[in-house]
Structure formats: structure tokens, C-alpha cells
Amino acid sequence: MAHAATHDEHHDEHHEHLNFFQRWVMSTNHKDIGTLYLVFSLLMFFIGGSFAMVIRAELFKPGLQLVQPYFFNEMTTMHALVMIFGAVMPAFVGLGNWMIPLMVGAPDMALPRMNNLSFWILPFAFALLLSTLFLPGGGPAGGWTMYPPLSLQSASTAYVVFAVHLMGISSIMGAINIIATILNMRAPGMDLLKMPVFVWSWLITAFLLIAVMPVLAGAVTMLLTDKYFNTHFFDAAGGGDPVLFQHVFWFFGHPEVYIMILPAFGIISEIIPTFARKPIFGYKAMVFAIASIAFLSFIVWAHHMFAVGLPLGAEIFFMYATMLIAVPTGVKVFNWVATMWGGSMTFETPMLFAVAFVILFTIGGFSGLMLALVPADFQYHDTYFVVAHFHYVLVTGAIFAIIAATYYWIPKWTGHMYSEFWGKMHFWNSVVWVNVLFFPQHFLGLAGMPRRIPDYNVAFANFNMISSIGGFLFGASQLIFVGVLIHCVWFSKKKATDRVWEGAKGLEWTVPSPAPHHTFSIAPVVHDEELAHGHVED
Amino acid sequence: MGQQHDIYYVPSKSQWPIVAAVVMFLTVFGAAHWLDAEPGESGFGKTLLLVGFVGILGMFFGWFRSVIRESMRGYYNSQVDRSFRMGMMWFIFSEVMFFGAFFGALFYVRMFSVPWLGGEGHGVLTHQYLWSEYAASWGAGGGNGPAHVGGAFQTVAPWGLPLLNTLILLSSSVTVTIAHHALQAGHRGKVLAFLGFTVLLGAGFLFCQAHEYAEAYKELNLTLGSGVYGCTFFMLTGFHGMHVTLGTIMLAIIWLRVLAGHFSKEHHFGFEAVAWYWHFVDVVWLGLFMFVYIL
Numbered sequence: 001m002a003h004a005a006t007h008d009e010h011h012d013e014h015h016e017h018l019n020f021f022q023r024w025v026m027s028t029n030h031k032d033i034g035t036l037y038l039v040f041s042l043l044m045f046f047i048g049g050s051f052a053m054v055i056r057a058e059l060f061k062p063g064l065q066l067v068q069p070y071f072f073n074e075m076t077t078m079h080a081l082v083m084i085f086g087a088v089m090p091a092f093v094g095l096g097n098w099m100i101p102l103m104v105g106a107p108d109m110a111l112p113r114m115n116n117l118s119f120w121i122l123p124f125a126f127a128l129l130l131s132t133l134f135l136p137g138g139g140p141a142g143g144w145t146m147y148p149p150l151s152l153q154s155a156s157t158a159y160v161v162f163a164v165h166l167m168g169i170s171s172i173m174g175a176i177n178i179i180a181t182i183l184n185m186r187a188p189g190m191d192l193l194k195m196p197v198f199v200w201s202w203l204i205t206a207f208l209l210i211a212v213m214p215v216l217a218g219a220v221t222m223l224l225t226d227k228y229f230n231t232h233f234f235d236a237a238g239g240g241d242p243v244l245f246q247h248v249f250w251f252f253g254h255p256e257v258y259i260m261i262l263p264a265f266g267i268i269s270e271i272i273p274t275f276a277r278k279p280i281f282g283y284k285a286m287v288f289a290i291a292s293i294a295f296l297s298f299i300v301w302a303h304h305m306f307a308v309g310l311p312l313g314a315e316i317f318f319m320y321a322t323m324l325i326a327v328p329t330g331v332k333v334f335n336w337v338a339t340m341w342g343g344s345m346t347f348e349t350p351m352l353f354a355v356a357f358v359i360l361f362t363i364g365g366f367s368g369l370m371l372a373l374v375p376a377d378f379q380y381h382d383t384y385f386v387v388a389h390f391h392y393v394l395v396t397g398a399i400f401a402i403i404a405a406t407y408y409w410i411p412k413w414t415g416h417m418y419s420e421f422w423g424k425m426h427f428w429n430s431v432v433w434v435n436v437l438f439f440p441q442h443f444l445g446l447a448g449m450p451r452r453i454p455d456y457n458v459a460f461a462n463f464n465m466i467s468s469i470g471g472f473l474f475g476a477s478q479l480i481f482v483g484v485l486i487h488c489v490w491f492s493k494k495k496a497t498d499r500v501w502e503g504a505k506g507l508e509w510t511v512p513s514p515a516p517h518h519t520f521s522i523a524p525v526v527h528d529e530e531l532a533h534g535h536v537e538d
Numbered sequence: 539m540g541q542q543h544d545i546y547y548v549p550s551k552s553q554w555p556i557v558a559a560v561v562m563f564l565t566v567f568g569a570a571h572w573l574d575a576e577p578g579e580s581g582f583g584k585t586l587l588l589v590g591f592v593g594i595l596g597m598f599f600g601w602f603r604s605v606i607r608e609s610m611r612g613y614y615n616s617q618v619d620r621s622f623r624m625g626m627m628w629f630i631f632s633e634v635m636f637f638g639a640f641f642g643a644l645f646y647v648r649m650f651s652v653p654w655l656g657g658e659g660h661g662v663l664t665h666q667y668l669w670s671e672y673a674a675s676w677g678a679g680g681g682n683g684p685a686h687v688g689g690a691f692q693t694v695a696p697w698g699l700p701l702l703n704t705l706i707l708l709s710s711s712v713t714v715t716i717a718h719h720a721l722q723a724g725h726r727g728k729v730l731a732f733l734g735f736t737v738l739l740g741a742g743f744l745f746c747q748a749h750e751y752a753e754a755y756k757e758l759n760l761t762l763g764s765g766v767y768g769c770t771f772f773m774l775t776g777f778h779g780m781h782v783t784l785g786t787i788m789l790a791i792i793w794l795r796v797l798a799g800h801f802s803k804e805h806h807f808g809f810e811a812v813a814w815y816w817h818f819v820d821v822v823w824l825g826l827f828m829f830v831y832i833l
Contacts, residue, residue: 026555028551107546108548112548112549113552113554113555114555116556117554120556121559124560135574137574158569158574159570159574162567162569172629175628177625179628214632214633214636214638215639215642217639218636218637219639221773224573225762229762230762232683232763232766233769235683236655236664237685237687238685239651239652239680239681239683239765239767240647240683251639251642
């Protein structure tokens with residue numbers, strides 16, 4: 001195996017003289033591309049967040065206050081599409097881009113040019129998607145799941161379908177790159193079962209992405225041809241079935257849910273051992289739990305469709321299969337708690353977010369179990385209970401993990417420490433207001449308030465007002481985050497050490513802070529005791 | 539082959555990714571604008587689509603040219619080669635899943651939605667109140683649904699052109715393998731002959747397919763609009779046909795590259811990647827022949 005890298009036939013002396021355009025737009029560097037992904041993701045987080053503010057403002061009081069119902073529906077649809085495909089997924093790819101080569105001792109990603117293409121497709125895809133809001137016929141308003149026939153009624157179907165195709169191409173290429181990097185670029189001695197859990201989680205996530213993004217592409221292609229080319233996939237008059245779309249979509253959609261949480265599991269499994277100053281409890285169990293969750297994700301898709309009229313046998317099968325997922329997920333939560341048990345813990349900002357993740361994600365998991373029960377789901381389906389559930393797993397799950405990862409690794413990226421005081425301000429504001437925002441939505445859902453409706457019965461007024469206040473303040477809290485980031489990148493005077501955190505282990509902490517533009521051009525020598533999970537008992 | 543470096547080659551910068559992103563955007567933006575235009579409205583969509591498509595071809599040419607140059611100069615060691623192999627393998631896997639979506643749709647409509655419309659299982663009431671006239675069947679009788687959209691049609695007989703096409707594709711897999719073995723043994727003439735033969739077989743397949751489509755539209759009244767039978771038939775065979783087209787073009791380019799002496803006995807990943815792709819379209823065809831034509 002080759003142990004060194006070169007970067008051009010002219011070698012490195014010319015290399016750092018790239019101008020701004022060459023460095024950022026023509027980049028082949030995993031760190032720069034990772035930064036691009038993360039900045040793009042932050043921008044999308046605020047665009048998607050502004051849509052959420054419109055939704056919460058409209059729902060502040062019963063009755064139509066601010067926006068027209070069609071625009072409200074555009075907001076719910078776009079909020080989801082932007083947050084899923086624009087904020088959460090690119091953030092994880094950005095973190096993977098930055099950290100995977102550093103964690104496995106690789107000089108760069110395996111296919112550096114394709115890496116840049118994966119990123120640069122995204123701004124164009126989202127320009128295409130967001131442009132529909134300004135089209136005469138308006139943007140997509142049938143929900144992010146694009147169920148026909150509703151989704152076929154908006155004028156912008158073709159734009160949305162092609163935007164989804166572009167996002168899918170980007171994700172598939174990104175995933176191929178990550179798999180090739182992990183399987184082919186590890187330093188000698190970095191055996192598969194010595195890899196950090198974050199790398200493992202990305203390896204499995206990348207497999208999920210390659211397996212299901214093409215299925216989504218197929219599903220939206222059928223939408224496109226049904227609308228513009230006279231096919232009848234989803235039209236009962238021609239022998240088709242609208243429910244067919246739901247099956248194909250959720251065959252993608254459920255693994256997609258885990259695409260948005262497995263890397264978060266990986267992040268939390270890095271942060272907790274560092275701040276508990278103990279190796280992770282049950283390393284192998286953690287890896288196998290991720291793999292089991294990924295496998296199960298392929299056989300549970302119809303639990304999104306319990307109320308659509310499935311045959312009884314299907315409902316029973318999908319109910320039990322869904323409940324099985326609680327087993328490996330329970331293993332993970334148990335192991336995180338067991339890692340903290342007896343550790344000498346400190347609570348810097350990344351650890352605060354990680355601990356909040358463990359608790360709040362588990363609440364989202366429990367409400368997921370409730371939704372998995374067919375008889376109960378008939379009551380909860382399409383209510384705010386579902387909204388509360390998936391925001392607990394996605395906001396206090398995925399987003400909290402992304403924020404935790406940012407605080408954890410930003411000293412390595414910038415060479416400066418962020419402000420611990422403002423980091424903690426960000427944490428406490430986020431964790432309080434996010435619960436004010438989403439916890440009352442459980443009650444609204446159980447009381448029967450439907451999702452995706454701009455007006456509601458006055459009986460729901462109080463909890464909606466509380467939820468909206470929580471929403472505005474949670475949104476405002478994220479401005480603190482931006483302040484902390486700007487301060488850390490440009491103004492912080494406090495230098496970060498190489499190791500940054502006292503208990504941090506792993507290859508990424510052996511390079512200087514900030515990490516030089518090129519690292520591990522010569523593969524590092526891996527010492528097991530230096531790895532976070534180096535000593536794995538057979 | 540140039541001098542071998544035992545280092546993982548990472549280019550310092552490249553214009554191709556951003557060019558690719560721009561031309562892909564132009565293509566789909568043009569296509570979307572075209573599709574969404576009001577009937578009779580003359581938009582810029584078609585022009586943009588064309589510009590974008592030509593741009594994509596140019597981008598592929600440029601990108602692959604720089605990769606081939608780097609390969610010829612010997613910048614790629616065995617580790618880079620493995621990265622390329624993994625990339626191609628996983629790309630083919632993603633293609634398999636793409637076809638999986640359409641095969642899944644085919645199985646669903648045949649196993650569930652059409653029988654349910656005919657009153658089976660929990661479709662009893664739908665059948666009784668909405669489509670009581672409909673006798674569910676697949677193929678010519680009821681494959682276009684209870685409303686018989688697109689009018690009566692005939693199906694393509696599997697034992698004519700489709701069988702011929704099966705034989706063509708199977709033999710093309712054999713010829714491309716013979717060419718591969720000849721390449722490994724260093725018989726360039728034999729490589730050119732059998733690879734050229736493979737290209738011709740691919741073109742022959744496409745010719746037969748085009749003929750079959752023309753016949754379906756003109757004589758059988760089987761169209762994309764023939765209900766769920768028509769759309770599964772044409773979307774599955776159509777996407778497969780596009781892949782054969784792409785595969786044939788790639789084989790032709792590989793033939794030119796053999797002619798130009800780009801490949802050695804040991805280093806010919808470009809050849810192998812295209813051969814894998816060709817076997818993949820072959821396997822997909824076997825699935826199609828079985829589930830779309832015969833059963």
C-alpha cells in the first residue's frame with residue numbers, strides 16, 4: 001500500500017498560491033470542501049429556519065393572520081426539503097469530509113475532484129428549488145413527501161423533481177467517495193475495528209445513501225412522467241395506485257431518516273468518551289448496533305403509511321419490525337450512559353449538547369415507539385404528535401449533534417478556542433426553548449390537531465402560542481451560535497493546543513491546530529493506545 | 539506508461555467539477571422551464587437544455603481527457619486504482635437500485651394494484667362502486683386499467699425481437715470477455731476485433747429496440763400512455779435502452795483508446811470499468827426479458 005501523497009506534478013511549492021477562486025471553487029482539498037459544505041449547511045439552516053418562523057408566526061393565534069394558506073403549505077414543504085437536504089445532510093457530509101481523512105490517517109478523500117463536484121451541485125440544486133417560490137404558479141405545496149395526486153397539482157413539479165435529482169447525484173457521489181476513502185485510504189494499522197465510531201457510522205450511512213437515493217430518483221421520475229408524459233403509475237384509472245408512490249418513497253424515506261441520525265450517533269460516541277475521560281463502553285456493540293439499525297431501516301418503511309389502508313398482515317409485520325429497532329437503539333443509549341458512568345466528567349459546550357442529545361433524542365425515540373403501534377397510530381397519524389416526534393429526533397437529535405460536533409472540532413479547524421461562556425449561553429437557550437417549542441406539540445397532537453394546516457380550533461390556542469414563543473426564541477438562540485462561530489474564526493485570541501481537549505484521543509488530535517492544509521501526506525504510525533477505541537477485546 | 543510514483547495522486551485544483559455543476563444545472567433548468575411552459579409558449583427552455591447537454595458532453599470529454607493524461611503519465615499507483623474500482627462498483631450498485639425502483643413498481647402493480655382494482659382482497663368495495671365492469675388482467679386485456687386509458691393494445695411477443703435482443707446482448711457479453719482476455723494476453727488485433735464486434739452488437743440491439751418501439755406505437759397501439767402496462771413497459775425498457783446507448787458509446791471510446799495504445803496488459807482499468815458496466819446492462823436485460831416480456 002502506498003504511504004505518501006503528492007498534490008501536483010509541480011509539487012507543493014506552487015501549491016499554496018491558489019487565488020480565492022481557485023482555492024474555493026476549483027478545490028480538491030477535503031478540508032476546504034468540508035468547510036464549504038458546513039458554511040452552505042449553516043446558510044440553509046437559516047433559510048429553512050426562516051420558513052419555520054413564518055409557520056410559527058401564522059400558528060401563533062387561531063385564524064388566518066399573516067399568510068395565505070397556499071403560501072403556508074409552500075412554507076411547510078420548503079422548510080422540510082431545505083432542512084433535510086440542505087442543512088442536515090450537507091452538514092454531516094461536511095463533517096465527514098473534514099474529519100474522516102484526519103481520523104483514518106489519509107492524505108485526502110479518495111476521489112478529490114468528484115468530492116468538489118458533490119459539493120458544487122448543491123448550491124445549484126437549491127437555487128433551482130428555491131426559485132420556485134418566485135414562479136408565477138408558486139412553489140411545491142404538497143408536503144416534502146410529494147404524495148401524488150396532490151403534489152402534481154402545483155406548477156413547479158418539474159423544478160422540484162430535477163432539484164431532487166441533483167441532490168441525489170450529489171449525495172451518491174459523496175457517499176461513494178466516503179466509502180472509497182474509508183475502505184482504501186486508512187493508514188497501516190488502522191484496522192476496521194479500530195476506526196472511530198464516527199467513521200463507522202459514516203461508512204454505514206454512505207451505504208444507505210447509495211442504496212436509497214436512486215430509489216428516490218426513480219420515485220420522483222415517475223411523478224415527472226405522470227405529470228408531463230402521460231404515464232399512469234399513480235392513477236387508478238390506468239391500473240396504477242397513488243399508494244405505490246408512498247411505498248417507493250418510503251423505501252427511500254425510512255433509510256433516509258437513519259442517514260440523518262447515524263452520523264449523529266457517531267459524533268456523540270466521539271464526544272462522550274472525551275469528556276468522560278473513559279473509552280467508549282462496548283465499542284463493538286456500538287458498531288453492530290449501527291449496522292443493525294441500518295439493516296432494519298430497509299424493512300420498516302410502511303410504518304409511515306399505517307392509515308392508508310394496508311392489508312392487515314402488512315401492518316402487523318411493519319409494526320413488529322419497527323419495534324425491533326428499539327433494541328439496537330437501546331443498546332446505544334445504554335452504552336453512552338455506561339460510558340459516562342464513573343467517568344471524571346467535565347461539561348464543556350460539546351459535552352452539554354451531547355448529554356442533551358442522549359436525553360432528548362431518547363424522548364423522540366419513545367414517541368417513535370408509540371407511533372409504531374398500529375392501533376395507536378390510527379389516532380396519532382398526521383397530527384402534531386408526529387411533528388413533535390420527528391423534531392425531537394431531528395432537532396435535538398441530528399441538529400444538536402451537528403452543533404456539538406462543531407464546538408468539538410472547531411478549535412482543530414481554526415486553531416482558536418471558541419468562547420466557552422457564549423457557547424454555554426447558546427446551549428442553555430437552545431435546550432430550554434427547543435423544549436418549549438416542541439414539547440407542547442405532543443399535547444396538541446394527542447388532542448387531535450392535524451399537521452400542515454394554517455388555522456385551527458381555538459381549543460388548541462394556548463399550546464400553540466407557547467410553542468410559537470419557544471420557536472421564536474429557539475430561532476433567536478441560533479444567532480448566538482453564528483456570533484460564536486464568527487468570533488472563533490476571526491477574532492478569538494485564545495490559541496488551541498494540538499490535543500484541544502484533555503481527554504481527546506485519536507489521530508485527528510495528533511496534527512497541529514489549525515490542521516495544516518495537507519495532513520498525513522506520509523501515513524502516520526498508528527499506536528493503539530493513542531486511539532479512542534484502540535484496544536478492542538476479541 | 540510513464541514513470542511510476544508510489545504516492546497517492548491528489549490534483550492541486552481542477553476546473554471540471556464546477557464546469558460539471560454549471561452544465562448539469564443548465565440542462566435541468568432548461569428541461570424544467572421547457573416542461574412547465576404553457577402550450578404554445580416559446581420559452582428559452584429548449585435552447586438551454588441543448589446548451590447544457592452539449593456542455594455535459596464537453597465536460598465529460600475534458601474531465602476524462604485530463605484523467606487519461608494523468609494515467610498515461612503514471613501518476614496513479616495501485617491504491618488510486620483501487621479507489622477508481624470501488625467508485626465504479628458502487629456507482630453500478632446505485633444504478634441497480636435505480637432499476638430496482640421501477641421493477642418494484644412493476645411487481646406492485648401486477649401483484650397488488652391491478653388485482654385490487656378487479657375486486658381482489660381489500661379492493662372489493664372499490665371494484666363494486668367504482669369499476670364494477672373491470673375484469674383485472676395483465677397484458678392486452680386489462681393492463682391499461684379499468685378506464686382502458688390509451689385504448690386497446692397488443693403486447694410485444696417475447697419470442698421474436700426480444701429473444702433476438704437477448705441473444706445479441708448475451709453474445710456481446712461473451713465477446714467483451716474474449717476481448718478482455720486478449721488484452722491481458724497482449725493480442726491487440728484480437729482485442730480490436732472482439733471489442734469492435736461488441737460495439738456492433740450493442741448497436742444492433744439498439745436498432746432492434748427502436749424497430750420494436752416503432753412497431754409497438756404504429757401497429758400494436760402500445761404506447762407510454764397505455765395505462766400502467768404501457769408505462770412500466772416503456773420506462774423499464776427505455777431506461778435500459780438509454781444505458782445500452784451509453785454503454786455502446788463507452789465501448790466505442792474504449793475501442794478508440796485501444797487503437798491509440800492507451801492500455802497495457804496490467805493497466806487497463808478504463809476497459810474493465812466499461813466491461814463491468816456492460817455486464818450490468820446485460821443482467822438488467824435478463825430481468826426485463828423475464829418479467830416484462832415473458833411473464
